[in-house]
Amino acid sequence: xTHRIIYLDHSATTPVSASVLAAMMPYFSxxxxxxxxxxxxxxxxxxxxxxxxxxxxxxxxxxxxxxxxTSCGSESDNMVLxxxxxxxxxxxxxxxxxxxxxxxxxxxVTARQLAQLFDFDLTILPVDxxxxxxxxxxxxxxxxxxxxxSIMAANNEVGTLxxxxxxSAIARDHGIPFHTDAVQTPGHLPxxxxxxxxDALALSGHKFYGPKGVGVAYVRRGLGxxxxxxxxxxxxxxxxxxxxxxxxxxxxxxxxxxDELRPQEVPRLQALRDRLLAALPDLIPNTRISGHPQQxxxxxxxxxxxxxxxxGVLMGLDMAGIAASSGSACTSAAQAPSAVLTAMGxxxxxxxxxxxxxxxxxxxxxxxxxxxxxxxxxxxxxxxIST
Amino acid sequence: xTHRIIYLDHSATTPVSASVLAAMMPYFSxxxxxxxxxxxxxxxxxxxxxxxxxxxxxxxxxxxxxxxxTSCGSESDNMVLxxxxxxxxxxxxxxxxxxxxxxxxxxxVTARQLAQLFDFDLTILPVDxxxxxxxxxxxxxxxxxxxxxSIMAANNEVGTLxxxxxxSAIARDHGIPFHTDAVQTPGHLPxxxxxxxxDALALSGHKFYGPKGVGVAYVRRGLGxxxxxxxxxxxxxxxxxxxxxxxxxxxxxxxxxxDELRPQEVPRLQALRDRLLAALPDLIPNTRISGHPQQxxxxxxxxxxxxxxxxGVLMGLDMAGIAASSGSACTSAAQAPSAVLTAMGxxxxxxxxxxxxxxxxxxxxxxxxxxxxxxxxxxxxxxxIST
Numbered sequence: 001x002t003h004r005i006i007y008l009d010h011s012a013t014t015p016v017s018a019s020v021l022a023a024m025m026p027y028f029s030x031x032x033x034x035x036x037x038x039x040x041x042x043x044x045x046x047x048x049x050x051x052x053x054x055x056x057x058x059x060x061x062x063x064x065x066x067x068x069x070t071s072c073g074s075e076s077d078n079m080v081l082x083x084x085x086x087x088x089x090x091x092x093x094x095x096x097x098x099x100x101x102x103x104x105x106x107x108x109v110t111a112r113q114l115a116q117l118f119d120f121d122l123t124i125l126p127v128d129x130x131x132x133x134x135x136x137x138x139x140x141x142x143x144x145x146x147x148x149x150s151i152m153a154a155n156n157e158v159g160t161l162x163x164x165x166x167x168s169a170i171a172r173d174h175g176i177p178f179h180t181d182a183v184q185t186p187g188h189l190p191x192x193x194x195x196x197x198x199d200a201l202a203l204s205g206h207k208f209y210g211p212k213g214v215g216v217a218y219v220r221r222g223l224g225x226x227x228x229x230x231x232x233x234x235x236x237x238x239x240x241x242x243x244x245x246x247x248x249x250x251x252x253x254x255x256x257x258x259d260e261l262r263p264q265e266v267p268r269l270q271a272l273r274d275r276l277l278a279a280l281p282d283l284i285p286n287t288r289i290s291g292h293p294q295q296x297x298x299x300x301x302x303x304x305x306x307x308x309x310x311x312g313v314l315m316g317l318d319m320a321g322i323a324a325s326s327g328s329a330c331t332s333a334a335q336a337p338s339a340v341l342t343a344m345g346x347x348x349x350x351x352x353x354x355x356x357x358x359x360x361x362x363x364x365x366x367x368x369x370x371x372x373x374x375x376x377x378x379x380x381x382x383x384x385i386s387t
Numbered sequence: 388x389t390h391r392i393i394y395l396d397h398s399a400t401t402p403v404s405a406s407v408l409a410a411m412m413p414y415f416s417x418x419x420x421x422x423x424x425x426x427x428x429x430x431x432x433x434x435x436x437x438x439x440x441x442x443x444x445x446x447x448x449x450x451x452x453x454x455x456x457t458s459c460g461s462e463s464d465n466m467v468l469x470x471x472x473x474x475x476x477x478x479x480x481x482x483x484x485x486x487x488x489x490x491x492x493x494x495x496v497t498a499r500q501l502a503q504l505f506d507f508d509l510t511i512l513p514v515d516x517x518x519x520x521x522x523x524x525x526x527x528x529x530x531x532x533x534x535x536x537s538i539m540a541a542n543n544e545v546g547t548l549x550x551x552x553x554x555s556a557i558a559r560d561h562g563i564p565f566h567t568d569a570v571q572t573p574g575h576l577p578x579x580x581x582x583x584x585x586d587a588l589a590l591s592g593h594k595f596y597g598p599k600g601v602g603v604a605y606v607r608r609g610l611g612x613x614x615x616x617x618x619x620x621x622x623x624x625x626x627x628x629x630x631x632x633x634x635x636x637x638x639x640x641x642x643x644x645x646d647e648l649r650p651q652e653v654p655r656l657q658a659l660r661d662r663l664l665a666a667l668p669d670l671i672p673n674t675r676i677s678g679h680p681q682q683x684x685x686x687x688x689x690x691x692x693x694x695x696x697x698x699g700v701l702m703g704l705d706m707a708g709i710a711a712s713s714g715s716a717c718t719s720a721a722q723a724p725s726a727v728l729t730a731m732g733x734x735x736x737x738x739x740x741x742x743x744x745x746x747x748x749x750x751x752x753x754x755x756x757x758x759x760x761x762x763x764x765x766x767x768x769x770x771x772i773s774t
Contacts, residue, residue, distance in 0.1 A: 005428060012424055013629060016415040028403040028598060037399055038701045039710035041392060071458030071600060074618040074628040086504055106618030106627055113617050117473055206629060211415060213458060213600045213631025228615075230500050231461040231493030240493055241459040242400060242593060244600025247634075314425045323426035 006322045006367045010360035011156050011184060011300060016250065017209040017361075023253040024211065027246035035243045036234070045245045052252035059259045060201070060218055061192045068217040068235045069248045073183040073204030074106035075229075076217035077150075079239065080179045080200040081110045083225035084148045085120060096121040096146040100133045101343040102160075104181050106202075107150050108339075125151070130292040131160035131344050138167055142174050152181040153196070154189070157327035157340045157356065158291030159300030161189075168197030177223055183207055187258030188266060188297050199223050203255070205247065209361070210254030214247035261361075269359045270298040272368050276357055277301050283376040290341065290354060299360060302327065304346060305353035308383055313355060316378045322371060327356045393709045393754045397594075397747035398543050398571060398687060403637065404596040404748075410640040411598065414633035422630045423621070432632045439639035446646045447588070447605055448579045455604040455622045456635045460570040460591030461493035462616075463604035464537075466626065467566045467587040468497045470612035471535045472507060483508040483533040487520045488730040489547075491568050493589075494537050495726075512538070517679040518547035518731050526557050533563050540569040540583070541576070544714035544727045544743065545678030546687030548576075555584030564610055570594055574645030575653060575684050586610050590642070592634065596748070597641030601634035648748075656746045657685040659755050663744055664688050670763040677728065677741060686747060689714065691733060692740035694770055700742060703765040709758060714743045 007015075016024075027048060033041025035049050050064070057064045070076045081097070088094050099111050101124050108124075115122040123141045125133050133151055142149075149171045154161050164180055171178035179200035185191060186208040193201060199220040206212040219225055219238070231240030281287045286306035305313070310326045317324050327338055337351040346354075357371065394402075403411075414435060420428025422436050437451070444451045457463045468484070475481050486498050488511050495511075502509040510528045512520050520538055529536075536558045541548050551567055558565035566587040572578060573595040580588060586607040593599040606612055606625070618627030668674045673693035692700070697713045704711050714725055724738040733741075744758065 007428065009421065009424060009426070009428075012421040013419060015417070015419040018416070021415050028408050029405070030402070032400060032402040032593075033710065034396065034399040037396060037710070037712055038698070039396070039705040039712075041394065041396075041710050071462070071631070072628040075458070075616055077618065078616050078627075104618065109617040109627070113473075113613070117613070204629070206419075211631075211633065212629055213634045226500070226504070229462055229465050230496040231464070231491065240465075240496070241461040242591070242599055244458070244598075246598065247600045311425070318426040323420065323424070323428050325421075325424055325426075 004321065006370060007362060008322060008324045008357045008359060008367070008371070011207070011356060011358035012325055013206045013212065014209045014360055016211050017254060017257060019257060020210055020250045020254045024246040024250040027249055031245070035245060036232070045243070048245055048249050049243055052248045055252040055256050056216055059191065059255050061194060062218055063221060065236060066218055066221055068219055068238050069243065069251070070215040070217055070239060071213055071244070072215040073104075073181065073202050073207070076202030076204070076215045077104065077106035077181055078110050079217050079228045080202065080219070080225070081107065081114065081148065081150060082228040084177060084223070085114050085118065086226035086228070087224040088147050094145045094147045095119065096123065096143050098123045098125065098138065098141050098146060098149045100125045100127060100151045102127050102131050102155050102340045103150065103152050104156060104183065107152070107181055111150070127343050129345050130295070131155055131158050131340060132292065132295070133162055133167060135163065135166050135170060138170050142170070142176065146174070146176050148177050148179060150179040150181070154182070154184040154297050155291065155340060156184050157338060158302050158344070159296035160291040161295045161297065164196050164198065172197060184297060186255055187262055188299060190262070193218055193220065205251035205254060208254050208258040210251040211247050214244055214251045216251065265361065266298045269363065272363060272365060273299055273301050273359055275368050276371065279372055280375065283372065284379050290344070290346070300356070300358050302354065302356045304350050305355065305379055306350060308353040308379060308386065310353050310355055312382045313378060316382065317374065320374045320378070322374065325356050326354050391708070393757060394749060395709060395711045395744040395746060395754070395758070398743060398745035399712055400593045400599065401596045401747055403598050404641060404644060406644060407597055407637045407641045411633040411637040414636055418632070422632055423619070432630070435632055435636050436630055439635045442639040442643050443603055446578065446642050448581060449605055450608060452623060453605055453607055455606055455625050456630065456638070457602040457604055457626060458600055458631070459602040460568065460589050460594070463589035463591070463602045464491065464493035464568055465497050466604050466615045467589065467606070467612070468494065468501065468535065468537060469615035471564060471610070472501050472505065473613035473615070474611040475534050481532045481534045482506065483510065483530045485510045485512065485525065485528050485533060485536045487512045487514060487538045489514050489518050489542050489727045490537065490539050491543060491570065494539070494568055498537070514730050516732050517682070518542050518545050518727065519679065519682070520549055520554060522550065522553050522557060525554055529557070529561050529563065533561070535564050535566060537566040537568070540567045541571040541684050542678065542727060543571050544725060544741075545689050545731070546683035547678040548682045548684065551583050551585065559584060571684060573642055574649055575686060577649070580605055580607070592638035592641060595641050595645040597638040598634050601631055601638045603638065652748065653685045656750065659750060659752060660686055660688050660746055662755050663758065666759055667762065670759065671766050677731070677733070687743070687745050689741065689743045691737050692742065692766055693737060695740040695766060695773065697740050697742055699769045700765060703769065704761065707761045707765070709761065712743050713741050
């Protein structure tokens with residue numbers, strides 16, 4: 001018996017890679033100076049910060065000054081939504097926001113707070129049974145006072161990809177800024193802010209083998225944005241707070257590494273993932289894939305098992321050394337059915353049986369064999385107990 | 388000739404201590420699980436998070452559930468000011484904020500944004516020549532609609548301590564929440580939220596040998612606070628974003644270590660610092676101490692040298708292997724005279740000659756000897772050149 005964990009929750013978080021950690025190490029205790037200081041210690045930190053910015057800009061195909069380092073993907077989403085919203089009172093009566101119903105909570109809850117506390121109008125676009133936004137629905141939702149559209153690139157719970165370029169083109173036709181939560185995409189999709197047509201974009205370091213506690217907001221030159229976290233003039237006066245140099249160096253190293261490994265990892269993980277998508281609905285009765293069968297993240301498999309509470313499955317998998325989740329780490333403590341699944345037309349009892357298996361660098365063919373061995377009898381046994 | 392840097396900018400930032408870094412290491416690549424996950428990996432992270440919370444609560448003498456982990460001291464200040472302000476429209480017309488003129492920019496700029504964008508009234512209390520707020524001035528500034536008073540515990544630029552317990556008692560008499568930016572205090576002052584009488588308090592890990600990119604907000608039970616960063620239900624629904632477990636463990640370890648070392652470090656550093664305060668005004672003509680001569684942080688020395696631009700002094704010190712600053716790392720890139728010094732009645736030409744020397748664990752008596760050797764002739768030479 002081995003103690004190795006088969007970790008299949010890479011959409012929730014990833015371990016810091018060895019090369020990323022090595023890149024971070026000098027900035028904790030050695031080159032620790034304040035990047036705003038005038039002395040050598042500070043200049044060294046400042047240089048590392050600007051090299052990291054250039055690296056990130058290069059991967060996203062944008063300008064260095066369009067990269068703002070934040071503390072996480074949620075902060076990046078907050079920064080863009082609040083930052084654009086705060087400009088609205090100064091530019092007349094443009095007060096309408098559009099998001100989709102499958103957004104990450106960092107977008108949904110922020111948009112709702114803007115609506116409730118600050119009198120913004122909010123349109124929440126529906127999705128189809130695969131979790132996709134209809135471009136026509138976006139077109140029809142746009143109003144003369146729409147100030148921002150925020151639609152995620154890929155869904156964390158069901159893996160579905162949105163037609164971002166098509167959606168952003170509609171926004172651009174109407175002169176409305178378009179933001180995308182792209183937290184799930186690095187290492188899995190090529191990111192190009194011009195090809196995607198986005199004006200703002202959020203990333204989170206720990207989703208691609210970087211550290212927790214550091215994120216990125218891409219903000220296109222010319223996009224009006226007031227700072228949502230104010231104080232010192234850091235990050236081009238757009239995000240106050242002493243720069244987390246070690247974390248930022250780690251994020252940049254991780255993003256570059258993820259992008260470089262992408263051509264080899266995507267086909268490898270997609271083949272492994274496709275085995276799960278093909279086999280599990282056959283091996284486990286009354287099972288269907290959630291999300292789009294093809295237009296989905298290449299490492300992401302998710303299923304609806306009928307007649308079961310997924311918590312028991314997750315505990316059984318944990319006891320078998322397999323780490324998985326029901327979809328969103330951010331909502332796993334909550335008891336309410338997933339808003340994403342509900343929006344896709346999944347009823348509450350079916351949603352209760354949702355499993356997400358998200359693969360990563362550590363995943364092997366043997367791991368998939370193990371899942372295919374362990375999961376079907378586990379589900380069968382739990383169904384037997386619960387009936 | 389040695390390459391060792393004499394680092395005298397501990398008020399700007401500190402290196403991560405060896406024990407702190409060691410405590411953080413397992414949480415990057417080994418116990419990396421999402422603290423909201425249900426599996427063993429996640430539970431281990433969750434446990435580390437809650438142990439860190441208990442450690443911090445113990446040092447501050449408060450309840451665990453009053454500790455919110457953030458990304459930095461600036462975020463903590465933003466969280467409290469915005470979070471209390473956002474509750475205001477829901478509780479009638481209470482719309483007035485009081486701060487002091489010597490606050491950190493994270494407080495001043497945030498309060499100004501609240502005033503400019505969201506129609507809050509803002510009273511900015513003056514200070515005396517030592518940088519201290521007059522309790523009577525606070526008493527007179529309070530209005531029936533005052534919702535928050537925010538006055539820092541110790542000033543970063545001139546080291547002056549505020550009479551926090553006296554000020555907070557006035558707030559309490561009027562039933563108004565009192566927040567303090569205490570970022571400069573860990574390791575230098577005993578922190579006790581009840582003895583201090585504060586309802587909220589901000590700390591930043593990298594100021595006390597913890598990592599950059601992690602901070603703390605203490606928020607007293609019962610203080611109404613809407614989240615300023617929304618999304619998932621992390622940190623008791625008060626701060627969305629995947630928890631930076633390594634950083635949080637580092638901060639807690641560092642805070643405890645700083646508190647444990649305080650009884651030995653404070654007298655040691657104060658004796659070294661007092662040599663600077665006593666000697667430099669004698670060795671360098673037309674020099675005076677900025678801030679209060681006694682009621683100041685024990686590791687903090689700061690001076691006003693007449694007839695000199697401090698940038699040249701800082702560069703000269705850097706060439707001699709001594710890292711120092713003019714006062715605030717957050718404003719060092721700006722050319723405007725320090726608002727703190729201006730508020731203390733220092734004119735712009737005198738403020739241009741402000742030097743801060745902030746001592747720390749690495750500082751030795753020999754370092755102080757070196758400063759006393761190097762600084763007087765450096766200032767004399769630069770004064771000669773500039774006249």
